[in-house]
Amino acid sequence: MDQKFKKIALENSDSIVNMWINEIDSLKNGNYISNVSDELFESTNREFVNVIFKSIKDQGSTKHLEDFSEKLINLGWPLSYITDGLQVFRRVTVDFILSQSEQVDSNYIAQVLKSVDAWTEPIIRQLVNEYSGSWEHIVSLQRVALQELSAPLIPVMDNITVMPLIGTIDTERAKLIMENLLEGVMKHNSEVVLMDITGVPVVDTMVAHHIIQAAEAVRLIGSTCILVGIRPEIAQTIVNLGIDLGKFPTKSSLKKGFTTALEITNRKVVDMNTENQKIEDMIESIGKE
Amino acid sequence: MDLQSFVTIQKEWDIVAARQLGRDIARKIGFGTVDQARIATAISELARNIYLYTDTGKICFEVIDNIDHKGMSIISVDSGPGIKDISQVMEDGYSTSGGLGAGLPGVKRLVDEFDIRSEDDKGTEIRAIKWVR
Numbered sequence: 001m002d003q004k005f006k007k008i009a010l011e012n013s014d015s016i017v018n019m020w021i022n023e024i025d026s027l028k029n030g031n032y033i034s035n036v037s038d039e040l041f042e043s044t045n046r047e048f049v050n051v052i053f054k055s056i057k058d059q060g061s062t063k064h065l066e067d068f069s070e071k072l073i074n075l076g077w078p079l080s081y082i083t084d085g086l087q088v089f090r091r092v093t094v095d096f097i098l099s100q101s102e103q104v105d106s107n108y109i110a111q112v113l114k115s116v117d118a119w120t121e122p123i124i125r126q127l128v129n130e131y132s133g134s135w136e137h138i139v140s141l142q143r144v145a146l147q148e149l150s151a152p153l154i155p156v157m158d159n160i161t162v163m164p165l166i167g168t169i170d171t172e173r174a175k176l177i178m179e180n181l182l183e184g185v186m187k188h189n190s191e192v193v194l195m196d197i198t199g200v201p202v203v204d205t206m207v208a209h210h211i212i213q214a215a216e217a218v219r220l221i222g223s224t225c226i227l228v229g230i231r232p233e234i235a236q237t238i239v240n241l242g243i244d245l246g247k248f249p250t251k252s253s254l255k256k257g258f259t260t261a262l263e264i265t266n267r268k269v270v271d272m273n274t275e276n277q278k279i280e281d282m283i284e285s286i287g288k289e
Numbered sequence: 290m291d292l293q294s295f296v297t298i299q300k301e302w303d304i305v306a307a308r309q310l311g312r313d314i315a316r317k318i319g320f321g322t323v324d325q326a327r328i329a330t331a332i333s334e335l336a337r338n339i340y341l342y343t344d345t346g347k348i349c350f351e352v353i354d355n356i357d358h359k360g361m362s363i364i365s366v367d368s369g370p371g372i373k374d375i376s377q378v379m380e381d382g383y384s385t386s387g388g389l390g391a392g393l394p395g396v397k398r399l400v401d402e403f404d405i406r407s408e409d410d411k412g413t414e415i416r417a418i419k420w421v422r
Contacts, residue, residue, distance in 0.1 A: 170301050202308060202326070204333040205389045212389075233326035240327065241334075241395030242381055 002115040008097050009119075010057060016096050017049050023088045036077075044077075048085055056119045062126055069130035082127045090120050151177045153184035159191040160261045162254070166199030174210035181214050185223050192261040193218055196254050198229030208243045215248045224264060226250070228257035295349040296336075298367075304336040307348045311363060314350050318361055319421055327399045328361065328419055334392045335365040335415060341386055343369025343412075353418070360420040363400075368412040375405055 009016060024045055036044075051068045072082070097112050098104055150173045154162045161184055165177070185193055195214070200207065215225035227250040230238075238245060251257040262268055294314075296307040311332040315325045332348060339346035346367025353360040377383055379397065384390035393415075397403040402418040 168305050170305075202329045202333050204330050204337065205391045205395060206333075206337055208391075209389045233323040236323055237326050237330045237399065240398045241330065242391050242398065243389060243395075 002118070005097055005112060005115045006056065006119075008100050009093055010053070012096065012100070013053055016093055017053075019092045019096065020049055020085075020089055021045055023092060024085060027084055027088070044072075045085075047071075048082075049089070052086070052089055052120075052123060055123055065123065065126050066130065069127045073131060073134050079128065079131050082131075083124065086120050086124050086127075090116055093119075147176070151180040153180050153188075155184075155188040155190065156258075159189065159265050160194070160258070161185065161188050161190040161192070162194045162196060164196040164199070164254075167201070169200060169207045169210065171206075174207075174214075177210070178214045178217060181225075182217055182221065185218060185221060190223055192224045192226060192264050194226050194228050194254060194257045194261060196229040196257075197227065197234070198231070198254070200229075200234075203234050203238060205241055205243060208238065208241070208245070212243075212245065212247070219248065224248070224261075226257045226260060228252070228254045295347045297345065297347045298336050298339040299345050301340055304333060304340060307336045308332040311348070311350055311361075314352065315361055315419075318352060318359055320361070320419070324419060324421075328363070331396045331399045331417055331419075332363055334396045335363065335417070338392060339365060339367050339369070343367040346412075358420050360401075360418055362416060362418040364417075365415040366412070367414075371409045371411055372405075372407040372413055373409065375407060379405075 021042075047068060051064055054064055055062075069082075093116050094112055097116070098109065101108065101112075150167075152164065154164070156162050163177070163181060163184075169177070181193060181195075184190070195211065197203065197211070203211075211227065215227065218225040225248050227245065227248060230250055230252055249260060251260060259269075294310065296303060296310055298304065298307060308329045312325055312329045315328045320328065336348050339348070346365065346369065349364040349366065351362045351364065353362055372378055378393050380390075381394050382390040384392075393405070396415075396417060400417040400419045402416075404416040405413070406415075407413040
């Protein structure tokens with residue numbers, strides 16, 4: 001039975017293709033790919049339907065399916081194009097086979113449906129897998145990229161290091177912050193670490209808890225952790241929550257924190273111009289004498 | 290009172306979604322930046338409690354628009370194990386998860402009205418209201 005249906009479908013592939021293309025054309029208007037040029041849409045449709053027929057003809061070969069889905073993914077076509085297309089193909093083919101048969105009863109219809117389903121299902125599965133595989137790949141790449149951004153440590157000067165934090169801190173990131181902080185303090189031999197939370201949108205008890213733990217750990221290995229970038233609204237919420245950040249110094253801005261860090265390491269910023277002026281004045285006064 | 294919207298809390302990142310939605314609503318109602326930060330923090334605490342202690346729950350937002358004052362209520366509903374001793378969890382420094390234990394008492398201080406109801410093995414409902422000043 002299945003072979004017979006297949007024969008009907010393959011022999012009349014031209015008329016099925018035409019019916020299919022008509023249906024797909026009507027789908028184009030109004031939804032997803034209305035900004036695609038007509039030529040590209042038509043050539044893609046041709047290719048799609050050829051791929052479908054090819055895979056019906058020689059079941060098992062998936063090479064051309066892979067090529068086709070790769071092309072669609074690269075062009076950024078929506079997955080719904082494929083599912084809609086195959087849905088339409090199934091409907092059109094069932095209609096066509098039924099119209100070609102003399103005696104039609106429910107049993108016959110069931111068999112037609114079953115074999116057409118068996119043809120299209122592997123294609124859907126394969127294409128959807130290819131699509132979701134590519135999405136998963138992108139997501140995993142982005143996760144890695146995000147992780148690289150999540151806890152940077154910048155040695156700005158001998159013994160002074162800055163860790164700027166931007167964005168939401170979750171449990172995983174908090175762990176990373178702690179690890180990078182301690183590792184960096186050891187590596188750069190820093191006396192002072194400035195943790196900048198200007199870019200952290202919300203400081204709740206969990207975030208505060210992690211910050212306190214990190215600062216405490218830094219203290220244990222003999223360095224000082226200064227929390228900087230506390231915005232006024234964050235300061236108020238921290239007070240409302242009743243969180244005690246009194247165990248380590250805090251500053252409103254990175255600039256003030258840096259000045260404090262210089263003081264701790266017995267240094268200060270000197271303006272060269274005024275310094276030169278002083279020396280010149282001194283020389284001048286010596287010359288007068 | 291109309292029910293505005295809710296966020297289901299299951300993953301840690303749902304907490305972020307909840308507080309972003311809450312902050313958006315707060316901004317639209319006309320809260321200042323400090324109150325927006327308070328609301329976002331309160332939502333963060335409530336959502337984190339759902340994430341930490343129950344399988345699933347949701348954070349609902351309601352806009353209250355009376356003649357004399359406007360406000361926003363944040364309702365946290367879950368069907369978790371419930372809280373056995375409410376007075377204990379409302380004490381500062383009590384935590385079963387090794388945290389700071391400032392979550393619920395902190396939320397109470399962040400908002401204007403705070404109501405907590407809990408039943409053993411049935412779940413907890415917390416209702417917090419913040420008024421626009």
